[in-house]
Amino acid sequence: MAEDKRKVNYPFAMQARFGGLPKSAMVGIIVVCLGLAVLILYTFDDTSGGSDLDVFEGELVWVRCANPDCRQTYQMDKKKYFEQVQKQVRQSPASMGPVLIVCEKCGKPSLFEVVKCGNPDCGLIFRRGAAGAMDFADRCPKCRYSQTEKDREEAARRRGR
Numbered sequence: 001m002a003e004d005k006r007k008v009n010y011p012f013a014m015q016a017r018f019g020g021l022p023k024s025a026m027v028g029i030i031v032v033c034l035g036l037a038v039l040i041l042y043t044f045d046d047t048s049g050g051s052d053l054d055v056f057e058g059e060l061v062w063v064r065c066a067n068p069d070c071r072q073t074y075q076m077d078k079k080k081y082f083e084q085v086q087k088q089v090r091q092s093p094a095s096m097g098p099v100l101i102v103c104e105k106c107g108k109p110s111l112f113e114v115v116k117c118g119n120p121d122c123g124l125i126f127r128r129g130a131a132g133a134m135d136f137a138d139r140c141p142k143c144r145y146s147q148t149e150k151d152r153e154e155a156a157r158r159r160g161r
Contacts, residue, residue, distance in 0.1 A: 053083060056078035057079050059079070061113055062113065062116050063103075063113055064125065064127075065106060066112060067110040072106070076104070084101040085099050088101055099112070100112055115127075115137070117142070118138070118147035119145035121143070136149050
């Protein structure tokens with residue numbers, strides 16, 4: 001059998017799909033949709049009001065300075081840390097490297113988050129993920145302790161697994 005080769009008039013097919021609406025109506029619909037998109041973005045913009053970071057109020061995070069002249073390690077407010085990280089990301093959104101914030105000790109943009117081992121016998125402070133990409137981010141490279149792993153095991157035990 002010979003194949004039935006029909007030519008499709010694409011502009012006519014598109015017009016049929018939209019019920020023969022005139023171009024002005026389609027342009028109007030597009031303008032309304034774009035207006036709604038802008039309104040939604042403006043409404044949910046995180047700079048317009050309260051912050052989701054309020055949940056971190058009062059919590060502390062360990063940080064370390066990468067500046068060779070400073071190398072300080074200290075704790076800072078977690079909310080303040082994440083606010084500064086967000087600010088850095090907004091200033092250079094295309095950056096592919098680690099996000100470094102300004103160190104309170106030396107004033108250089110060289111501060112990053114670290115983890116303190118949860119094992120009371122160890123207490124090593126190390127770079128997050130130092131144990132490897134396929135392991136818990138808080139796994140201590142020295143004693144192999146992970147608070148995340150311990151918490152998950154306890155939760156599984158409570159559920160009866």
